[in-house]
Amino acid sequence: MELGIGMFGDLQINAKGEIQSAQQRLQEIIEEIKLMDEVGLDFYGIGEHHRPDYAVSSPEIILAAAATVTKNIKLSSAVSVLSSSDPVKLYQNFATIDLISNGRAELMAGRGSFIESFPLFGYNLQDYDELYEEKLALLLKINKEPKLNWKGKFRPELVNQEVLPRAVNDNLKIWVAVGGTPESVERAGRLGLPVMFAIIGGQPIQFKPLFDYYKKVYQAYGHDMNKFEVGVHMHSLFGESNQEIADYYYPLYSAQMNRIGRSRGWAPYQRSQFDAGIDKNGALIIGDTNQSVDKILAMQETFGLTRFSAHMDVGGPSHAAMMKSIEIFGTQIAPKVRVALKK
Template identity: 70%
Template sequence: MFELGISMFGDLRVDPTTGKIQSAQQRLQEIIEEIKLMDEVGLDFFGIGEHHRADYAVASPEIVLAAAATVTKNIKLGSAVSVISSADPVKLYKDFATVDLISGGRTEIMAGRGSFIESFPVFGYDLKDYSELFEEKLDLLLKLRSNPVINWTGKFRKSLINQEIFPRATENGLPIWIAVGGTTSSVIRAGRLGLPVMFAIIGGAWEQFKPLFEVYRQAYEDYGHDISKFQVGVHMHSFFGDDSQSIADSYYPIYAAQMNRIGASRGWPPYQHTQYDFGRSSLGHLIVGAPEEMVDKILKIKETFGLTRFAAHMDVGSPAHKDMMKSIEIYGTKIAPKIREALNNA
């Protein structure tokens, strides 16, 4: 099955004139309405990210997902991502197991390092331990998922000795995905562990990622994992409208403003319209346009990489709620059915 879903970070709208940031309360209420619509139009999954900044609404994905579980029936609900390097894996497992029970087995964790670093000082961790923290905490999280009684010793927390872990997730077992950018070591680790991977393709030409997909699949096979259970996805910045040029024109200033806000702290040059135009081309990383051309582009990416999942990351720059709802509706009613039809007829 090829899953089609949406991811978000909970971006807050910034008034271009005054610089005033939208309230987190308003955006959180909007997000719940948007997830409800995703479920109603038949999308397969939703993922929400974790940030600890003034310009993002969501610091605890599991709380948003618990709220979403009460207004949805079928859609899978996961993080995108949980920054496990700065989290307590025991608390993380317990929280997500609780959401899994509330949702009837629809919950996932997507584990990642995070592209922002604010969570490290917030939770009392040192950035010099960035890689070691991720390795150790992922190891513990996987053991927690598999064992109701834990014996475990690590470097960054006290040992667990015959420790019972409750509650337990449903029989679905709480799937754990790994989110990666472009590092080969991360891809090989995921393949070694037999974990599904979500590649973030958020710049340049999407086909440049093909070697990493090949490395991941090879590692997965080399470590003896069942290829029938192989899962891999992409997360790509997306936005949809009825008319390609109209949606491209209206979304550009929102997208460019967010790229420039993030870029200002990272030393990026100002975002250019030429980057946006290339991104929207058949070769580029942006899935922004009208249904027919987006169907073709997503199908091409799926075929090239052998995808089992596509995540349309849809709130970059926080478009207006009504425009988000329209984009979700188009995705669920005009794009997803055409993709499914094409794959069923292939």
């Protein structure tokens, strides 16, 4: 099982509502990725958002910068909002990262749980599902064919058009991110694409039927089980003491849940929800080394994971807290998980 970190580029917001500058946060992110590589984590993913509380609107630029200061870690989006992107340009950008990084780039495509990119780039939300279906099909075709002919509904036709540059091994690894919809799971299984499930609330065991469905569809369409890959993305932060890291993180985490929740009609986030999430049956992996190792191993055993992604910057923890969490993950948690999985 690969172990890595995902981020959205959350900006730190203080008690007065003052927002950290994007310039400062972007420089911190590069330092953090460099440390991930140094401590031996397997991959890094960065999301795409177009909101005032996030620093990153173009994952490709962050990943290109990270490619120049790292040596081994895989570099991915988490996610690229495919529905409001041009698949041609998206492939070109990630192929370029792949060339800079000597084959370490990956692309994770999603429909986007935030919708700001649709009006920003001139797309109609009424086409939400159709846009994703068409653009995913085109992206996969580009990934397989250097020269292509293609005609769709939402972008100009391509006639004997070469898409350059090409990735190191010609085609990129393309993951798809899914939430809780069977339709998304069925599509990924039918296409034989690796899947990253976002488990960010409730009890993870509730997702088991979706994992089983994905595997069933994947097999039914005759895909090679030796290439079967499935991961989870879970809100995480690691510290020396369970109580200490929980008390530090709760105000930041709850504030972000409430900022998002206000636009979605959620009830105010409570400490009881946070504590239930940290519990062994909950979806938050926030605690010390031993507690975190136990929960990560439980996720692997339950779902048959090939990848675990710790989403580590929700609510904008300080750079110091992030660096400490990364260090603990790479030097303490990851080695114990790897040893346990070899037994």
